[in-house]
Each structure stands twice: as structure tokens, then as C-alpha cells.
Amino acid sequence: MSLKENKLLVAALDFGTTYSGYAFVFRHEDHTKIMANTVWSGGSLMSLKCPTCVLFDQKKQFHSFGYEAEDKYSELALDEEHEKWHYFRRFKMTLHNKQIKRDVEIHDDKGLTMPAKKVFGSAIKFLKTHLLGTLKNRGTEIAEKDIHWILTVPAIWSDAAKQFMREAAVSEAEIDSGSLTIALEPEAASLYCQLLPSDKLSGQGRLTAAKYMILDLGGGTADITVHEKQTDGSLRELHEPTGGAWGGTKVDEAFHQMLIKIIGAKTFKTFCDKNKADHVDLLRELETKKRTISPETIGKVTIKIPVSLTNTYEKQSGETIADTLKETPFKDNIIWAADKVRIEANLFKSLFKECTDGVTQCVRELLQKPEVKDVDTFLMVGGFSESPMMQAAIKEAFPKATVIIPAEAGLVVLKGAVVFGREPLKISSRIxxxxxxxxxxxxxxxxxxxxxxxxxxxxxxxxxxxxxxxxxxxxxxxxxxxxxxxxxxxxxxxxxxxxxxxxxxxxxxxxxxxxxxxxxxxxxxxxxxxxxxxxxxxxxxxxxxxxxxxxxxxxxxxxxxxxxxxx
Known part of the structure; x- marks a missing residue:
């Protein structure tokens, strides 16, 4: 078998900024049979996909990926044995709006470099290997030559970035180029949501509008595309993809900047460098809060803060954070105890402002285009679309629009990539x-x-x-x-x-x-x-x-x- 359409299995690898995962289906089965591995866990945090983190040993050989990489690197740091290891997290954005060459290198968390192709390719290879292992454990072992692989990328990425991902998958993950297809993330989501029944779509039931806008909000980017459904069921793109770097990681950055305004950049860097395990715990804690905060939240939001952060500051400054807070703009909004920070809800909500402003402004500008101006249905997909703050921002900015959010929005791109692999001609035209x-x-x-x-x-x-x-x-x-x-x-x-x-x-x-x-x-x-x-x-x-x-x-x-x- 050589033609992609003759492969027995369609397998999609969704390589995300914050989280990654995979899904698959046999070609003769329909979309209801798509299987995704949704059992990933790290500490107290459960997720439908695993963190996009990769760890290499002292010899720059792949060691682990996801929660295992996070935990191993944290343990190495506790024993002060991590200095010669290479840990990469949230590195996908290094391909966004950048001049890319085959030999480009990226920095690990200590500033050391490795070839980007090896880092990306090793992550893709992990997902591929894990998927093959899952198939074997299910008693459905299949030869690689019989698999059509789909790899997701943002639609707003450059042609060079898309090609870089293909080459990383081929050279490092050992995926046959003839068996590999690149899928655009919002397109994949759009295809999948066409198939969902009304009980899987919050808002107005089935996606029945002829024209609609897909807001694919992930960890790194907001990827926005407009589709029109044709009489034959295919989808036509009405405007070239647009968007920007307004993903969920912007909230993390805003939170870090708030901490830096209190304790200083030097203290925060020392904490991150010397307390890897605690920093990972802080990020996981923040991830949990991001998913639950809503415009209706009142009072204060409590976030567990590692004691090592407080100790680092007091050791470097000779002052308590409680006293320092009195001299900052946050004196009336934040209460800092030994291992907890109590943040006024409105202040915490403001951490989403760059994301909400960026996405809503981009949508407003898009709606000014003649070919898009009559679109009044928005389909929100991607993990960040599950945020009540993002949902509320879109609904408030466009009160007359119909906003549809599928269940488990973070898996829609992944499952949609499988649908795209089965029926690529369902996208009939692009701009x-x-x-x-x-x-x-x-x-x-x-x-x-x-x-x-x-x-x-x-x-x-x-x-x-x-x-x-x-x-x-x-x-x-x-x-x-x-x-x-x-x-x-x-x-x-x-x-x-x-x-x-x-x-x-x-x-x-x-x-x-x-x-x-x-x-x-x-x-x-x-x-x-x-x-x-x-x-x-x-x-x-x-x-x-x-x-x-x-x-x-x-x-x-x-x-x-x-x-x-x-x-």
C-alpha cells in the first residue's frame, strides 16, 4: 500500500504549545469510533493531553516527554544534578513569526542550545511511539506502512514553519514522508464540529450556519479562519487565516510579570533556576486556576505559592514580602501568606486582558471585510476556548452573534485532524x-x-x-x-x-x-x-x-x- 487513502489506519498527532496528544481510527470506521488517549496526569493535575515538555540527558539523547519529563527534571534539580541536562517546554512558539532555517537552534530552560529539528522531532517521535504502544496494548497492532499520519500546525504559520515540522517528523521521528499529511488546526476543528450532534455543542445546537468563524484558541496562538459550507457538504475558506500570539500562555506571562513587580526579576529568576520542582508546581497550580476563573468570580482567588519563593526573596532582600507589598500598587489587592497568595478576583481576571483584547480586536477587523461581514456564528475550539473568561469576552464583544463551544474543546482539533486524514477534500478551497x-x-x-x-x-x-x-x-x-x-x-x-x-x-x-x-x-x-x-x-x-x-x-x-x- 502506498497511497495515503489506502492506509488501514489514520493517526493524528496534535503538537501543541502547552499540551500535545494523539488520536486514531481505522479507515473503514466513522468519526464516532475515533480514539484519543485522554489519560494523562501529573501530580494533582489531570489533563486530556500531556504537557509539551521534552528532556534530554547529558549526552543530548532523548530521555522523556510530558509529565514524566517535568517530574524527572524536577527530581534532578532537587538533587542538583540537572545542570548538564536539557529541558525544553512550550517551545512550539519558536516557529511563530520567525525566519526559520533547517539548522536553527533553540534554547533550553538554562539558555543552552540544541538543534530545533531534534527537539521537535523527538517530541513527535514520542507521540508516535506512544500511539503504537497503545495500539499494541489494545490488541490492534499494525505495521507503520499501513498508517496515514496527520500532523497539526496553526493555519497562520508560515510555509517555512509547516515544512520544518514535516522535515522534523520525517528525519527525527522516522515517519515516511509519503504517509504524512500536514493539517491546519482550525480546519480540522471545523470538519469535526460539522459531525457533532447538538448535545455535544453548547450554544445553539448543531452547527447549521452556512458561514461561520472558527476561533481556535490554544496555548500559544489564536488561529482564526472563516468557512462557508457548500451544497456538497465541503467547506470553502472565505478569508485567509489570521490571528496572533494570544494563547493561554499569555496569562502565565502576565502572572509572572505581576510577581516580578513585587519581588523583582532577580529573585524570580533565582527561584526558577534553583527550585525547578516548585516552579513546575506553581505552573500546574496556575493552570488549574485559569480553567475555573470566570467573570462571576468574586472575592479573592487563592493560589498556592511555594515557600521557596518567599524564602528566596527574604534571603536576597532582607525583607518580608508582606512588608514589600505595602510599597507596591498591589497593596490593596494581594495578601501574601507563607505558602498562599490571595489575589483580588478583578486583578486576577485582568491577567486575561491581553488575550481577550487581541482576539476580539482581530475578530472586529475581520468582520469589516466584505466577504466576512455577514458572518454571525462563532465556533470556539482549542483548550483556551474552555476558559470561561475567553468565552465571556467573545459573547460580550459580539452580543448578537451565536457562539458555539463543543464539549471537550481541547480535543476537537485532534479528532478533527483524523477526520481530515479520512476526507481531505472536505476542504474544497482556500484563500x-x-x-x-x-x-x-x-x-x-x-x-x-x-x-x-x-x-x-x-x-x-x-x-x-x-x-x-x-x-x-x-x-x-x-x-x-x-x-x-x-x-x-x-x-x-x-x-x-x-x-x-x-x-x-x-x-x-x-x-x-x-x-x-x-x-x-x-x-x-x-x-x-x-x-x-x-x-x-x-x-x-x-x-x-x-x-x-x-x-x-x-x-x-x-x-x-x-x-x-x-x-
Whole structure:
């Protein structure tokens, strides 16, 4: 079996900023049979997925993932044996809005670096191995060659970030590239929610609106997409994905900044460095509170604080935190005991402000677009959508909208990725985020080409750096749709044709040197030796989660196919 649609099992790996997990189903079964491993626990905290934390030993070899990695690193720190180990947590955001190369390195919690591909790939491999072990324990052991793997990524990620995840899965997690599909997280959620009965959707019952907006709120990002349901049941994207870094980790950052304003950055850093186990406990405690706080919460919110944090401050400053609090803006809002902090409810709620403001403003701007302005149904998915604070913010900002929140919203993307693997054509079209094209050198035309672009190639005057457009930003592209063009070799002795692919934020770029135009990758076409000038027909397949380019040399009929190389 080689074709993905012929694989016996569809298995999805949901790699999240804060939590990760997996789900699977046999291809002949429907969505009600999708199985997800939801038995993860660490200390007193139970979760439907496991923390995205990975630990490497002194030799930079993988040791553990999830709660096991958290606990092991905490134990090493208690014995002061952690210095040469490498611990990574919440590292997915290192791929968001960054220039990415294959050899990029990321920092562990002590500032030491390792290749990002090894860190990401090791995490993916853990999920893959755990899934295979679960299948074996259930008596449904299956060969890897019979599995179609789905890996989730945010829709707002760059093409380079998506390719990086594919390469990490292939090179480090040893997943066959031909058996791997990249799924966009809000799309996956949208597909799954189409299948849910009314008792699994809070709000207005089944998702019946023709047009609706998906708010995928996770640990790192808010990923927002708009879909329209077609008469054949497929989904059409109405606007390019948008969003930002307004996930649940922003609340953690705001909480940390509040502590720093009280005890100082130096004390907080010392606490984090010297008391790893206590810091993990503090994060788990905060995670629990984030899930339960609501706009109706009154009085004070109690958070258990490690005694080591209080002791660290008093040792460094010679003062008690209670006395220091009297000199801060929080003197009337926070009561600090030895192992507890009592925070005025309104102050704790304010920690969500950056997230709620960011998401609601983004939605308002999106609703101003002509193709989206009549959308009045919002589908909230992702783990952070389970927060009563986030739910209330959306409902308050858009009181006339229908807000639908599926049960176990944190698992919707994961299960939806399995649905996408079974029926990828259910997403019928997508909106192009950029204008894509190829660099060409046509004959120089004095009436339209600037003099500085004139070059001599093969004895002819040509214009360099011309952007030959294949698709325009904002254009709706059907899944698998091809855009074709013809290219001619420039010199008689040319042994290969290098097709350089560019993307531009502008709708109609003229040259690859225009502002906002970036080099994305290339495809090399080998040319035969029998003749002087060659014609190459190029097809670009757009609309997929990953773009594909195919070139055919006309005389020999040789074909060259490749994914765009964005790295």
C-alpha cells in the first residue's frame, strides 16, 4: 500500500504549545469510533493531553516527554544534578513569526542550545511511539506502512514553519514522508464540529450556519479562519487565516510579570533556576486556576505559592514580602501568606486582558471585510476556548452573534485532524495568503522595463528579476487546482533550468526585488543534451496545506516534482 487513502489506519498527532496528544481510527470506521488517549496526569493535575515538555540527558539523547519529563527534571534539580541536562517546554512558539532555517537552534530552560529539528522531532517521535504502544496494548497492532499520519500546525504559520515540522517528523521521528499529511488546526476543528450532534455543542445546537468563524484558541496562538459550507457538504475558506500570539500562555506571562513587580526579576529568576520542582508546581497550580476563573468570580482567588519563593526573596532582600507589598500598587489587592497568595478576583481576571483584547480586536477587523461581514456564528475550539473568561469576552464583544463551544474543546482539533486524514477534500478551497510566482528574464522591452534591469544573456538583451505571477494574494483556489506556465531556457549550453519561486505580500508585484517579496524555494529541472533551446511546462498545485510544483521538459517528457523548499 502506498497511497495515503489506502492506509488501514489514520493517526493524528496534535503538537501543541502547552499540551500535545494523539488520536486514531481505522479507515473503514466513522468519526464516532475515533480514539484519543485522554489519560494523562501529573501530580494533582489531570489533563486530556500531556504537557509539551521534552528532556534530554547529558549526552543530548532523548530521555522523556510530558509529565514524566517535568517530574524527572524536577527530581534532578532537587538533587542538583540537572545542570548538564536539557529541558525544553512550550517551545512550539519558536516557529511563530520567525525566519526559520533547517539548522536553527533553540534554547533550553538554562539558555543552552540544541538543534530545533531534534527537539521537535523527538517530541513527535514520542507521540508516535506512544500511539503504537497503545495500539499494541489494545490488541490492534499494525505495521507503520499501513498508517496515514496527520500532523497539526496553526493555519497562520508560515510555509517555512509547516515544512520544518514535516522535515522534523520525517528525519527525527522516522515517519515516511509519503504517509504524512500536514493539517491546519482550525480546519480540522471545523470538519469535526460539522459531525457533532447538538448535545455535544453548547450554544445553539448543531452547527447549521452556512458561514461561520472558527476561533481556535490554544496555548500559544489564536488561529482564526472563516468557512462557508457548500451544497456538497465541503467547506470553502472565505478569508485567509489570521490571528496572533494570544494563547493561554499569555496569562502565565502576565502572572509572572505581576510577581516580578513585587519581588523583582532577580529573585524570580533565582527561584526558577534553583527550585525547578516548585516552579513546575506553581505552573500546574496556575493552570488549574485559569480553567475555573470566570467573570462571576468574586472575592479573592487563592493560589498556592511555594515557600521557596518567599524564602528566596527574604534571603536576597532582607525583607518580608508582606512588608514589600505595602510599597507596591498591589497593596490593596494581594495578601501574601507563607505558602498562599490571595489575589483580588478583578486583578486576577485582568491577567486575561491581553488575550481577550487581541482576539476580539482581530475578530472586529475581520468582520469589516466584505466577504466576512455577514458572518454571525462563532465556533470556539482549542483548550483556551474552555476558559470561561475567553468565552465571556467573545459573547460580550459580539452580543448578537451565536457562539458555539463543543464539549471537550481541547480535543476537537485532534479528532478533527483524523477526520481530515479520512476526507481531505472536505476542504474544497482556500484563500491564498500571498502572491506566488517564478523569477523570469523575458526579452528587454524599453517601453515597460527599467534600464537598470537590462542584462545580456546568451547574446540577447533581457530584463532580469521579473516576477511571473501564478496566483494572486486573496484569490480563492480549489484544492488540487493547477496553475500552468511555460518557461524557455536562455542559453544553448544550459544543462539545467533553475525555477526560483517567490512570494509577495502585494497583489501585483512586478519584480522579485519589490518590497515585501521573498524567495521561497526552487526546483531544478535537468535538461537533455540533444538540442539548444528547451521549453519547460510548469504546473503549480495550490490549495493544499503544502504547495507542490511539477515541471515537465517538453522534448523528453521528463517530469520533476517537488514540494516547495521554503527552508
Amino acid at each position: 491564498a495568503k500571498y502572491t506566488y510566482g517564478i523569477n523570469i528574464s523575458p526579452p528587454f522591452d524599453t517601453t515597460i522595463h527599467p534600464q537598470e534591469k537590462r542584462v545580456a544573456v546568451g547574446g540577447k538583451e533581457r530584463c532580469k528579476d521579473v516576477f511571473k505571477k501564478y496566483i494572486q494574494k486573496g484569490e480563492s483556489i480549489k484544492i488540487g487546482e493547477k496553475r500552468s506556465g511555460k518557461h524557455v531556457s536562455l542559453k544553448a549550453d544550459q544543462k539545467e533550468m533553475l525555477l526560483k519561486i517567490y512570494a509577495s505580500a502585494a497583489k501585483d508585484p512586478k519584480f522579485i526585488t519589490d518590497p515585501g517579496c521573498e524567495y521561497m524555494g526552487r526546483l531544478v529541472v535537468k535538461l537533455p543534451e540533444e538540442q539548444d533551446i528547451f521549453k519547460v511546462n510548469v504546473d503549480m498545485m495550490f490549495g493544499q496545506t503544502e504547495f507542490l510544483v511539477e515541471a515537465e521538459e517538453e522534448s523528453s517528457r521528463r517530469k520533476f516534482t517537488s514540494y516547495f523548499d521554503f527552508l
